[in-house]
Amino acid sequence: MTNLPIDEVLDDLRNAMREGRNAVLVAAPGAGKTTRVPLALLDEPWLAGRKIVMLEPRRLAARSSAAYMARSLGETVGGKVGYRVKLDTKIGPRTRIEVVTEGVLTRMLQSDAALDGVGLVIFDEFHERSLQADLGLALSLQSQDLLRDDLKLLVMSATIEAEPVAGLLGGAPIIRSEGRSFPVETVYRPKPSGVYLDDAVAQAVADALRSHDGDVLVFLPGVGEIRSTEGKLRSRLGSAADSSVRIHPLYGSMTAEAQDSALAPLPTGMRKVVLATSVAETSLTVEGVTVVIDSGLMRVSRFSPRTGMSRLETVTVSAASADQRRGRAGRLMPGTCYRLWSAEEQSALAPRSAPEIAEADLSALLLELAVWGAQDVSELQWLDAPPAPALQQARELLVQLGALSRDGTAVTAHGKRMALLGKHPRIAHMLLRAQEIGLGDLACELAALLGERDVIRASAGQAPNADLRIRLEALRGRGAYAHSVESSVRGRLIEEARRTRRELEALTVSGASETAESLDDCGLLLAFAYPDRIGRQRDNGKFLLSGGRGAAFAPGQPLAHESWIVVADVDDAGTDSRIRLAATVSYELLAEHLQEAFAVENHLFWDSESKSVRGRARKKLGAILIEETPLHKPRADSVQQVLFEGIRAEGLGMLPWTKAARQLQERTVFTRHHDVSWPDLSDEALLGTLEHWLDGYVGGMKGRGDLQKLNLKDLLESMLSWDQRRELDKDAPTHWTVPSGSRIPIDYSDIDAPAVSVRLQELFGLPETPRIAGGRVPLTLHLLSPAQRPMQVTRDLASFWSNGYFEVRKDLKGRYPKHYWPDNPLEAEATRRAKPPGK
Known part of the structure; x- marks a missing residue:
């Protein structure tokens, strides 16, 4: 067996695992940790014949690493080494090492919280920080603390910050392997402005094939870019394509056979170009690769608490991911990495990608926690705690689907059945409801389609028909779009639908007999899965969704004039999200079944x-x-x-x-x-x-x-x-009685200056300003003419008599000559009449 860098630290790792329960292993890409560590620990006395379960984030890596370990033992997969991934399981009665993914570890823990028969759980490539890895580690830690003090946990990674992980594992020791890789020359080759990505990549591949020996591994963000780049590359290579150069797509949803073909070595004289998503970043060795061409992009799913929707986004890779990709070129010999960005852009890359738990839809995680019995996420230990807004959205959705009680605190019987299906809660709820009304077969096909990238390719410059029904027709080999579905994809989706059907039948005790379903039932089934995305026509192809958001079709979409629809996929951009996938539904069906x-x-x-x-x-x-x-x-x-x-x-x-x-x-x-x-x-x-x-x-x-x-x-x-x-x-008081005997109302509208309005003649003989509030506040006197017109305002009546009265008297005497205007007002008698009293 070839020596690998990891071999130098295996004794340290064995000692750490003998002395403690947990450990962290940091090993550079290509060190051999994925395939050597499980075998090196398999015969340790503390394991006592129990199993090792290794969680691998990607299905392709899980199958590949299991196959490599089995070959190392001179066996085939399913013997001492096996794997369990989505739609594919190869284990046997002798299996001691199980490589698992896609929530398999969570299912194992939910069915047996003590993991009886398992002595060690390994979390490989933990730096990818998948949601399932974070959940699996949190559940495993609680199982270890409460039920299995002899259960051991090992976290392995190439680029993660080890200290926080070691702290989470109770101060676990950190073992480091520097690894050994061949030198890789890095060439920065920025994509020219205005040039499409597929053209730039195809040109870079063609140049690399001319300038270098060996095979080429290309990293692209998604399947759409892989397909378009493959077309451009075939045009550039001409007759050389397939005759001397084989072009292989490589992405997660491909069949296992197609993935194995992309990884397998070619006959002498043939060269290979592998167009891959980030699935090829870690835990894989693509035989013969000496050149990596990196677009610098990746596609991630991000959840928006604002809208309650997830969306796929194309983002720039982190520096850690770029280094992982670069390392693929130096696994077996010196190589070259072409980066389609500048050195300046490289220095601006984020150190590492955000963990999925910080940006993902958390409804599946919350349902698993509810089934586990954790009413509060803080009951478990997390490297990064799930964000509260996304948790709240998840709780509201699970209550709406009937998976949690109305107060959101307890899992229901329906929720437990949903969790057992191992699907996203939306899909699981749809399957169970469909089974009840005799639409289980259609729901299983629909579930397979919804879990797949769009099987209908877009025409140049035009979005495909958004109607989900035509995709079901195409899956069944019928309709105008039947030719758009690749035969391998059709076969895999049909098999997945059949497997889901078997799981559904095994889980449900009873259900309605299968009805004569129609493709028009798609809308009802979608409404079960997306009760928050039922849409009613507003105008001109715009819809109001039941969740409160607006959504609209692109111009020319056939469903744009329907009264009611259910939306399965939107881009979550702007005021009205663009609808990418939907089906029509009748109001009568909604009223009957929802x-x-x-x-x-x-x-x-x-x-x-x-x-x-x-x-x-x-x-x-x-x-x-x-x-x-x-x-x-x-x-x-x-x-x-x-x-x-x-x-x-x-x-x-x-x-x-x-x-x-x-x-x-x-x-x-x-x-x-x-x-x-x-x-x-x-x-x-x-x-x-x-x-x-x-x-x-x-x-x-x-x-x-x-x-x-x-x-x-x-x-x-x-x-x-x-x-x-x-x-x-x-x-x-309400009133003040003036010398003439009149009761004048006091105006309190100005709290600083209560006032009365009174004719001047009624105040004759009054020497001082009257006061209220126990003598603290003088009244403001608005002195009026005989005709009730304002003449003077004063808060000091004595001063007015001495100084102001005589000027006022001249004016009043001229205008009101028949009235009484004494020379000395203080000695005069107040009167309400024109003449003085007694005359």
Whole structure:
């Protein structure tokens, strides 16, 4: 067996695992950790014949590493070494090393929390920070703490920061292997502005084939770019394509046979170009590769808590990913890496990608935790805790799907069945509901399609028909688009649908007999999976979704004029997200089968036009208003609350203010201005405390007309104690009796200057300004002419008599000659008549 760099630290690793429960192994790409470590630990005494389970983030790497380890032992896969991945399992009674992925470890833990028969769990390529890896580690740590103190955990990675992981594992030792790789020349070759990615990559591949020996590994963001680049490359290579150069796509959803073909060595004289997604970044050795061409892009799924939707985004790789890709060229011999960006751009790359748990839809994770029995995610240990907004969105969705109780705290029986299916909660719910109504076969086909990249290719410059039904037709080999589905893809999806059907039948005890399904049932099945994406036509191809978002079709889409649709895929961009995949549905089917999604809201509101409380009964499907009818007999307390809201909106002028009521308010406010122990009856305070002082008086009232029945003065007076009422009459009287005997009302609207308006003649003989509030506040006197017109304002009557009166007297005597204007007002007798008293 060839020596590998990891061999130098295997003894250190064995010692660490013998002495403790956990360890962290950091080994450079190509060191051999994935295939050597499980074999090196298999015969350790502490393992005592139990299994090693190794979690591998990618299916391709899981199958490849298991096959390599089996060959190392002179066996085939399924003997001592086996694997379990989605739609493919090869294990046997002798299997001691299981390489698993796609949530298999989570399923194992959920069925047996103690992992009986397992002695070691290895988390390989942990730097990828997949959601399943984070969840699996969190569950394994709790199992270790509560149930299995002899269970050992080993985290392996090439580029991760080891210290935080070691801390999470209880201060576990860190073993490092520097690795050995051949020198790789890095060539920066920025993509020219205006040149399409596929053209730039095809040119780079053609140049590399001319300048270098060996095979070429190309990293592209997705399947669409792989397909277009393959076409451009075949055009450039001409007859050399297939005759001397084989072009192999490599991505996760390909068949196992096609993936194996891309990895296998070619006969002498043949060269290979592998067009791959990031699936080839780690844990793989592509035989013969000496050149890597890196587009610098990758596709990731990101969840938006704002919309509750996930979207695929093409993003720039991190520096760690770029180094991983570069290392593929130096696995077996010196190589070259072409980077389609500049050295300056390289220095600006993020050190590493964000963990999936920080950006993913967390509904599947939350469901697994609920089944596990964790009511709070903080009960488990996380390297990065799941973000609260995404958790809240996930909880709301699971409640809507019936997987959690209405308060979101406990898993339901339906939720447990959903989890057992191992699908996304949306798909699992759809499958179970479809089985109940006899549409299980169609649902299984639909589930296979929804888990696949679009099987219909877009035409140049034009989006494909968004109707999901034509894809089902094409999957069945029928319709205008049947030729668009690759035979290998069709075969794999049909087999996946059959397998899901078997799992569904094994899980459900009973269900309706299969009905004569129609492709038009697709919309109903989608509505089960996406109850928040049921859409109703607004106008011109625009729809309001039940989740509250807007969505729209691209121009020319056949479904754009349907009344009701269900959206399976949107781009989540802008105000109206672009609909990429949908199906039509009838309102009658929705009303029959999604009764739990409908709700009747009793909506009370303040009608500013009529100045009254109005009520409507609104039947809604999420955010979609179905119908609205007048609300009869609304709850009295709700009516009262809206009435108060209306008063606040309109102001206290809604209430029947008499002069007496307003004066009482102003007198009290004046008194409080000098003594804060008094109640606050200002407009602001009254509006803020309507529930306190009006409650009990507005029962049965709905609007302004009803409010006019209130005796506002009595209401305000009831807020004062008996002693306060007496004190108010004494210190802030309603009237002042002037020397002439008239009772003049006091105006308290200005709390700093209470005032009376009185004819000058009625004050003759009064030497000083009258005072209130126990003598603390002088009244402001508005002195009037005999015709009640303002003549002078004063708060110092004595000064007015001495200085101002004589000027005023000249003017008044000229205008009112028949009236009495004495030379000495202090000795004159006050009068309400034109002549002095007694004449």
